[in-house]
Amino acid sequence: EAGVTQFPSHSVIEKGQTVTLRCDPISGHDNLYWYRRVMGKEIKFLLHFVKESKQDESGMPNNRFLAERTGGTYSTLKVQPAELEDSGVYFCASSPGLATDTQYFGPGTRLTVL
Amino acid sequence: DQQVKQNSPSLSVQEGRISILNCDYTNSMFDYFLWYKKYPAEGPTFLISISSIKDKNEDGRFTVFLNKSAKHLSLHIVPSQPGDSAVYFCAASDYSGNTPLVFGKGTRLSVIA
Numbered sequence: 001e002a003g004v005t006q007f008p009s010h011s012v013i014e015k016g017q018t019v020t021l022r023c024d025p026i027s028g029h030d031n032l033y034w035y036r037r038v039m040g041k042e043i044k045f046l047l048h049f050v051k052e053s054k055q056d057e058s059g060m061p062n063n064r065f066l067a068e069r070t071g072g073t074y075s076t077l078k079v080q081p082a083e084l085e086d087s088g089v090y091f092c093a094s095s096p097g098l099a100t101d102t103q104y105f106g107p108g109t110r111l112t113v114l
Numbered sequence: 115d116q117q118v119k120q121n122s123p124s125l126s127v128q129e130g131r132i133s134i135l136n137c138d139y140t141n142s143m144f145d146y147f148l149w150y151k152k153y154p155a156e157g158p159t160f161l162i163s164i165s166s167i168k169d170k171n172e173d174g175r176f177t178v179f180l181n182k183s184a185k186h187l188s189l190h191i192v193p194s195q196p197g198d199s200a201v202y203f204c205a206a207s208d209y210s211g212n213t214p215l216v217f218g219k220g221t222r223l224s225v226i227a
Contacts, residue, residue: 004157033214042116043158043203045214056214091157098211105150105157 002026004094004106012112018080021109025074025094031055032075033095033103034067038088046090049075061086082113117141118206120218129227133191137204137218140185144206148215149178149189152201161202162189165209194225 005024013019025032034046046065047057051072060067064083069075079086089110093103119138127133139147145166150158164171164178164187171178177190191198204218 009155035215035217040219042118042219043205043215043217045216048214059214093157095211103160103215105159107155107157 004092004104006090006092006106006109008109009107010110010112012114013082014114015084016081018078019082019111021077021079021090021111023075023077023092023094023106025092026096026104029094029096029104030072031095031098031103032069033093034075034077035091035093035105036088037091037108038085043091046077079111082111084113087111087113115140116218117144118204118216118218120202120204120221122221123219124222124224126224126226127194129196129225130193133189133194133198133223133225135189135191135202135204135221135223137187137189138185139187139204139206141206141216142185143208143213144216146207146209146211147178147180147187148205148207149176150203150205150217152203152220158203191223194223196225196227199223199225 007022032049037043045059048055049069066078089108091108093105095102148163149161151161152158180187201220203220205215
């Protein structure tokens with residue numbers, strides 16, 4: 001069974017540019033989560049999809065971040081325009097249900113904003 | 115305001131000895147606690163969890179202890195192996211999973227052969 005995949009693995013962009021991160025969850029997993037880890041800090045929750053609906057987006061930093069999950073399959077996280085403080089590793093996780101111990105994480109996308 | 119704190123950024127332990135990783139939390143609403151393990155260039159992997167109705171949960175070499183009154187939990191690894199070298203994250207939530215996971219900053223464990 002394929003795990004959670006994320007693309008790209010690394011992205012280096014300049015301040016003001018746009019970047020789109022993609023996450024493909026484990027097939028059949030209705031729940032999809034986005035997290036971010038700024039270097040040396042904790043992993044922070046960004047938002048949670050149940051199928052194509054946003055269940056909880058309380059962790060989204062501001063309106064420069066837009067997440068979508070069309071059709072309830074893969075998800076994208078767009079940052080527009082990117083700022084220096086957006087640099088970090090963005091993790092996606094998926095789970096079949098809401099039990100927290102069944103969240104499977106992807107390898108992350110390392111975003112560097114110069 | 116950090117709700118989950120891992121005050122030791124790093125820990126070095128000799129192979130075969132016990133590794134003890136600590137975690138403190140401040141939010142009394144947390145009733146479910148998890149440990150994740152992370153290797154470089156990989157995502158966190160679930161390791162072990164404990165509900166607040168228990169004070170201990172064991173899975174092979176890994177044991178998690180919970181002290182609710184002190185709002186403290188610890189992960190014990192016995193015996194430690196070089197393959198255990200990784201960053202360990204403590205996380206907390208409510209058991210239903212309806213509230214997001216809150217993570218600590220992580221502790222980097224190095225097991226020396």
